[in-house]
Amino acid sequence: MARIVQRDITNKYIPYKLDILVKETILSFDCYIKRHGDYVIIIEAGTYISKALLEKIDGNKAVYVVKTDSEKVNKYRIDHEIIDLPGEKTLSEKEVVKAALDLSETLCNVIGTFKERLSLVYTTTSNLMQTIDNVDEKLPLDALHACVIQLVKCVNLEMNMIPMLFNIIPDEYTTHYHSTNVAFFAVILANSIHLSEEEIIDIGFAGLLHDIGKIRIAPTILLKPTRLDEEEYKSIKYHPEFGYEILKDNGITNQRILNGVRFHHERLDGSGYPKGLRGKLIPKYARVLGMCDAFDALTTKRTFRNNYSSYEALLVMKQEMVFQFDKDYINTFIQLLRQH
Ligand SMILES: [Fe+2]
Ligand SMILES: [Fe+2]
Structure with a gap:
């Protein structure tokens, strides 16, 4: 039975993704969820983590652990071999934000191949995106901007990063990887269709945040392994x-970015949402993002279907979605893939 813990300002709670809980283990720390501003204990230390228990709490964005228990969390993760790749979840949220803000300086000190630099920009960006899932709709805008600036510098050095990118993008599908992928593809596309530097930066930024509204949607729906019902x-x-709304609440006033996010699911033939806008009534950023969003969705492996190769994805788009996406954008992508 859940019990409400009085708000205690001396306690600091750290958010963790639900996947820190390992099935068929004994938990060594208390886990909380947030409800109406209070922390409610949902699993006490010493509890056996059964499949049924995991299903019961699957619908929460995150579980929280008192900061003073973080050593216990680390030990539990090591004991159960859920050790993350270096530079991923092992960093605290603060460290991830700092790594993003310091990215320019770090890259100056890195003597490596272009692919290594691109990989560092990708990892730093996707780590940063991952922190957003767990913080209450507060966006680390400066850090996001710092990542986009470095991404745009990469595309200035190497116009077609797509083949390299396919070697860097992880197989796993998560919203933070997807958002990072869309931003990278959108910057490449925006650069190839010769948008201004300012627009390319805006589009990269909007790409990172295009699905940010999903933090308000239950993970049980987002992560459902089968097709969604109506x-x-x-x-x-x-x-x-x-x-x-989230972008506006965070003080973003650039209408092109706001509308890029708001209308990224609109389609040229009017079949999209939320407004069913048609043709050029759909803002340019939204059309670029919509195309890159669909491309990433097709090329990423999902639980209910296999992924297409990048070229197959474009053929599907060209043949079956030709009334939904700008032909010029599809052709630009095809050219980028043909060059390698
Ligand atoms: Fe979306
Ligand atoms: Fe998306």
């Missing part, structure tokens, strides 16, 4: 508007 699909369709 009600679930309806709730997913709120995410562009939620994203628009």
Whole structure:
């Protein structure tokens, strides 16, 4: 039975993704969830983590652990071999933000191949995106901007990073990887269609945040391994508007970025959402993002289907989605893939 813990300002709680809990283990620390501003204990130390228990709490964005228990969490993770890749979840949120803010300086000190630099920009960006899932809709705008600037510098050095990018992008599908991928593809596309530097930066930024509204949607729906039913699909369709609200609440006033996020699911033939806009009524940033979003969705492995190769994905788009996406953008992508 959940019990509410009085708010105690001396306690600091650290958010963790639900996947820190390992099935068929004994938990060595208390786990909390946030409810109406209070921390509610949901699993006490010493509890056996059964499959049924995991299913019961799967719907929460995160579990929280008192900061003074973080050593216990680390030991539990090591004991159960859920040790992350260096530079991933092992960094605290503060460290991840700092790594992003310091990215320019770090890259100056790195003597490596272009691919290594690109990989560092990718990892730093996706780590940063991962922190957003767990913080209460507060966006690390300066750190995000720092990542986008370095991404744009990469595309200035190597116009076509797509083949290299495919070697860097992890197989696993998560919103933070997907958002990073869309930002990278969008910057490459925006550069190839000769948008201004300012627009390329804006599009990269909007790409990172295009699905931010999903933090308001239950993970049980987002991570559902089978196809969504009508009600679930309806709730997913709120995410562009939620994203628009979250961006505005964070003080973003650039209308092109706001509308890029808000309308990234609109389609040229009017079949998209939330407004069913048609053709050039769909803002340019939204059309670029929509194309890159669909491309990443097709090329990423999902639990309910296999992924397409990048070239197959473009053929699908060219043949079956030709009324939904700008032909010029699809052709530009095809050219980029043909060059290698
Ligand atoms: Fe989306
Ligand atoms: Fe998306």
